[in-house]
Amino acid sequence: MQEDRRYHSVRLDKDRCKGCTNCLTHCPTAAIRVRGGRAHILDNLCIDxxxxIRICEYHAKVAFTDVMANIKAYKYAIALPAPSLYGQFRGLTRPEFVLEALKRVGFDDVFEVARGADIVTRAIRERLREPDLPKPLISSACPTVVRLIQxxxxELINHIVDIRQPMEVAASVARAEFCKKHRCDPSDVGCFFITPCPAKMTAIxxxxxxxxSELDGAISMMELYGQxxxxxxxxxDDPDFVPATGYGVAWATSNGEANAVYPDNSLAVDGISNVIRVLEEVENDKLSDLVxxxxxxxxxxxxGGPLTFExxxxxxxxxxxxxxHMPPVHxxxxxxxxxxxKYPTKNDLPIEPNTAEKLDDNMVDAMRKMKRMNEIIKRLPGYDCGSCGSPTCATFAExxxxxxxxxxDCVHLLREKLKVMAEDMVELAQSRRE
Ligand code: SF4
Ligand code: SF4
Structure with a gap:
């Protein structure tokens, strides 16, 4: 698959956008602007x-994923369900019911990402034995959190554990086992993640x-649920099936990973604003006793992913x-x-920062622009109201x-300007009368 460095699963449906600015202040990376009555997403800042998507009542923000028809591009297709898929079906007693259903809707084989989580758990626990690791080590499993850090x-990038996400490790094992069993070429096999969120699609x-990526695509849980x-x-009913442990399945919920990896001294945080608050504490060295x-x-x-049904x-x-009800096997x-x-579990590239674009390539011009920006900020009211189309007064100045x-574009500056103009006109009219 061709990789596109600007790819984003989350996109705007221009025809549905009303330019209401609701989404503007909810974006954790200030990646949205509203100009000309429509929202725009800044590619370099969006973390998917x-x-x-959750906040837009007009459904103008959408997530792009693969569709079932895309699996036909491969001679064989393997479904790799995120463990959160099991939570979509009330009263489900065993993952094997969902796995069989995936085969019935068209996949040739299935492989639990929870089994990938088991392998990743073991890999991280081995990593934690090494001395002089930054504390706390931060999970790499949620791609949104990793991009948020970027x-x-x-400065917290070196805290991110250099172990691959469970879906990546699961895909490596799934492809290898399938090719060995069916004596086929790896390029004949398409590995499709069944995803609860757009961020995983972007990460692929x-x-x-x-x-x-070891994966060839991702299909939304929302799309598959009805099928x-x-x-x-x-x-x-597969004699070769190797089930994941309950620990691997529990990665679907907050604290599942922390409980499997290091229950004695770990912290699990959920919700993007809570994650930001805790990362600020890590940045300020207030959580360095945490492993x-x-x-x-x-x-x-x-x-709780945006592409889940339940x-x-x-x-x-x-x-x-x-x-x-699963055996307590760690x-x-x-x-x-x-x-x-036997399988790749470690990253093969460093994670790079993704800081805001420079104001100007020329240092002198960049300094000049910075000075002007600070002057503008001083004139702005600091309400961060979003009516200008930028999320904050500081981003507006930039x-x-x-x-x-x-x-x-700022209603407050416009009002002031109109006031001055009105006063000037009154003064002019008076001077003419005199
Ligand atoms: S919330 Fe954002 S995307 Fe949705 S209509 Fe309003 S401006 Fe457009
Ligand atoms: S997906 Fe998240 S980061 Fe991207 S524009 Fe929407 S709110 Fe902002």
Missing amino acids: CGEC VRFP RTPIGQKK LLPHINEML YLEGNACMGGCV NSYVAKNSIRKMVG PDSAVPISTLN DIVRGYCTEM
Whole structure:
């Protein structure tokens, strides 16, 4: 698959956008502007968190994922369901019902991403044995959190654990096992993640820390839910099937990963604004006694993703009940250490910061623009009202300096200017009468 560094799953449907500015102040990276009566997403700042999808009552923000027809591009297609998929079906007692349903809607084989989570758990626990690690080590599982760190907390990049996401490790194992069993070429096999969020789709097209994703696409849980529902009545019957542990399945919910990786001294945070607050504490060195930090952009963890169907609290409860009936086997016992050498589990590229674009390539001009920006900020009221089309007064000043808008887009400055003009006209009229 061709990788596009500017790819974003979250996009604007221009025809539906009313320019209401509701999404403007909810974006955690100030990536939205409203100009000419329409929202615009700034490619370099968007982290595909999906907050704008949740907030837009006109459904003008949408997530692009693959459709089922795309699996036909491959001779064989493997479905890799995120464990949060199991939480979408009330009363589900075993993952095998969902796995069989995936085969019935057209996949040739299935592989649980929860099994990838088991391998990743083992890999991170081995990593944690090494000395002199930054504290806390931060999970790499939620791509939105990793991109948030790249954009807003670049000095914390070295805290991100250099182990691949469960879906990537799962895809490596799934493809290798399928090719071995069916004696086929790896290029004949398409691996499709069943995703609860747009960020995973973006992470497949533009991987972070990897040259290339092991996956070939992602299909939204929302799209598949209706197709799977009529088939959730029979268990997968495959003598070669290796189930994930309950610990791997629990990665679907907040604290599932932290509990598997380092229950004695870890912290799990969910919801993008909560994650930002905790990362600020890490940045200020206030959590350096913590060993491991799990951050999920969505409330409740992946079960709260914008592409899920079920209420996240109900889904979390369904997962909890299902895991309660699974044998209490930890990934340390389920995953042989040799697995970590057999399949790629570590990143092959460093994670780079993604800080805002420079004001100007020329240092002198950049300084001049910075000075002008600060002068404009002093004249602005500091209300961060968004009526100018920028999320804050500071971003508005920056947008003016960059030439994207003018001071007259601010209603407060416009009112002041009109007031001065009116006073001038009164003065002029008086002087003529005299
Ligand atoms: S919330 Fe944003 S995307 Fe939705 S209509 Fe308003 S400005 Fe447009
Ligand atoms: S997906 Fe998130 S980061 Fe991107 S524009 Fe929407 S709210 Fe902002």
